[in-house]
Amino acid sequence: MTPDHIHRRRWAILAVLLLSVLVTVLDNSILNVAMQTLAQPSPTGLGASQSELEWAVNSYTLVFAGLLLTGGVLGDRLGRKKALLFGMALFGVASALCAYAGSPAELITYRGLMGIGSAFTPPATLAIIAQVFEPEEQPRAIGIWTGVVGLAVAAGPIAGGALLEHFWWGSIFLVNVPIVIVALIAMVVLVPESRDERAGRLDPVGVLLSIAGMTLLVFGVIKGGQLGDFGRPEVWGTGLGGLAVLAGFVLWERRTDHPAFDVGYFRDRRFTGAVAAIGVCSFALMGVAFFMVFYTQSVRGYSALETGLLMLPLAAAQMYFAPRARHVVARYGPRAVCAAGLLVNAAAFAGFLLLGRSTPIWVLAALFALMGAGLAHVFPPATVMIMNSLPREQAGAGSAINNVFRQVGGAIGIAVLGSLLSAAYRRGVEGQFDALPAETRHSAGESIQATLSAAARLGDEGRAMVGPANDAFIHAMHLAAITAAAASVFGAVIVLVTMAGRPTPQRETEAAGAGSPQPREAEAQR
Incomplete structure (x- = not known):
């Protein structure tokens, strides 16, 4: 049972935790709209090359994914509040360093430092939610948590576009610092400490x-x-x-x-199905989000701020449906709801086949809203299943597994769908660069932005390249979108197979004082 004095302030604690999640997720999506600015020479940007820009994103992803499980395990063993305070403080310091980076190499290094801080944050927030909310309220709290994550993903480009229109590029990082300071003060005052009291040595x-x-x-x-x-x-x-x-x-x-994480929990089909659903959903979502920025800005000519505003329907749908998904789960069960959510996502991704060079922009907004509704019925119930499949003492490690599959699934989605997009685009523009010097033709075919930049340097002669480049990109985008749709359908099949049956949640078994033993104990008894 949660102590009364903590139970009474549980919603205030959730608000503080959401602030930490918001700032870490928000900053990662903000960077996506700053790429063009960072590529420009100093003082406007850093004069970063394409490879350096990629590593400014990837250094964060690499460190974050690599340390997530460690962050969750250390939080369980040493204290989740300590882990959260450490992660947020390091994130804030690294944000300030990024804002004043003097070179692409410094930015890449400091982004990696931000990744270390972030790796301690999401596992601790979900683990603390599991401690301060009773099981019957956790679906609502986790639904709000996932809704805020979706809001941050969509709000990042809006905030980034607004900041870049009025301030220098470093403002997208410096804006984190006052938010982190407020969050740290509130955490010290409100958030209770918790750890796995039964844990052995590290x-x-x-x-x-x-x-x-x-x-x-x-x-x-x-x-x-x-x-x-x-x-x-x-x-x-x-x-x-x-x-x-x-x-x-x-x-x-x-x-x-004395395992860092008891892998025996993967024998629980509910746990395995939930993490698979999160991984597949993240694969499709992040891959599509990656190339949609190029469609809106490079093909359609929208600004970074306008591109961010187009994401609002996705955020609004997630914010509305995610906290309410628990009602649908109570009626139809998590397996049916997760599978249906993935199929809704598949329909939204397939809908990108409707997008062309002059398609009314409301079509894209409607597809984003449909996508948000689908995501809101996958992430919350899957996350609740993961957290409820484990004892409270291992909530940090369980939360880390949730975020590992989310992060790795997203990284694979960007890499695979991005590679598919690039290969299809290059095939589509073959033979269109005769007007370019031979030594620049290969680089001009790397992306639509590279093609448009090369065309701009040619002046009037380069205008003939723009139309074929747009057509080639749209064809490549359609191919990547239908691949994301197929992945979502595959994910729905996985959910229907792996989530069959409803094993008794681990915490309910413990509360009853009976039932099946822990996975490791069960293995030892066989």
Whole structure:
């Protein structure tokens, strides 16, 4: 039971936790609209190359994904409030350093530092929610949490566009600092400390294996996306190396008597189905969000701020439906709701086939709203299932698993769908660059933005390249969108198969003082 004095202020605690989630997610999506500015020479930008811009994003993703499980485990063992305060403080300091970075290399380094701080934040917030809310209220609280995450993803481009119109590029990072300061003060005052009182000593081998495995896997995915070729030895070799290390992590965790995370929980089909749903949903969502920015800005000519405003229907739908999804789950069950949400997403992604060079923009807004409604019926029930499948003592590790699958799924989606988009686009513009010098033709075909930049340098002679480039991009976008739709349908099938049956939630079993033993104990008794 939650102590009365904590129970009474649970909604204030949730508000503080949401503030920390909002600022960390918001900043990551803000950066997406600043790419063009950062590519310009100083003092307007940093004169960053395409590769440097990619690593400004990827250094954060790589470190964040690699340390998520570690952040959750350390929070469970050492204290979730301590982990949250450390993560937010480091995030704030790194944000200030990013704002005044003097070179692309410094920005990449400080973004990695931000990733370290962020890795301690989402696991701690969900774990604290699991501590201060009773099971019957958790679906509502987690629905609000996922709704705010969706709001932050959509609000990031709006905030970034507004800041870039009035201030220098560093403002997109500096804006974090006062928010972090307010959040830290509120956390010290309101958020209670909690930890796994039954945890044994730390598992440094397991922690190091998880860091190494996740880092290698995500690096391979990112590198494959950059090169547009997953057949290169440095890509598949690194990815397979990461999978091998993660296999070693699983073997170690099964043998040690003080595991960082009990992998036996993956035998719970509800737990496994939930993390699979989150991974597949993130794969499709992040991959589509990546190329939609180029459609709105490069093909349709909208500004960064206008592009952000187009995301509002997605945020509004998530904010409305996510807290209410628990009612649908209560009536139809989580399996049916998650599968239906994924199918709604598939329909939204397939709807991108309607988009062309002059399609009314309300069509895109409607598709975003449909997407938001689908996401709101996948992430909240899946997250609740993950958190309720574990004992409260391991809430941080469970939250970390949730975020690992969300982050890795998104990274793979960007890499795979981005590579598919790039390859299809390059095929579509072959033979269109005869007017360019031979040494610049390859780079001009890397992306539609590169083509438009090359065309602009040619002046009137380059205008003939614009139409074919737009057509090639739209065709490539359609191919990537239908792939995302197929992935969502596949995810719905996985959910229907893996979520069959409703095993008794771990916490309900503990509360009843009876029932099946813990996964590791059950294994030992067989």
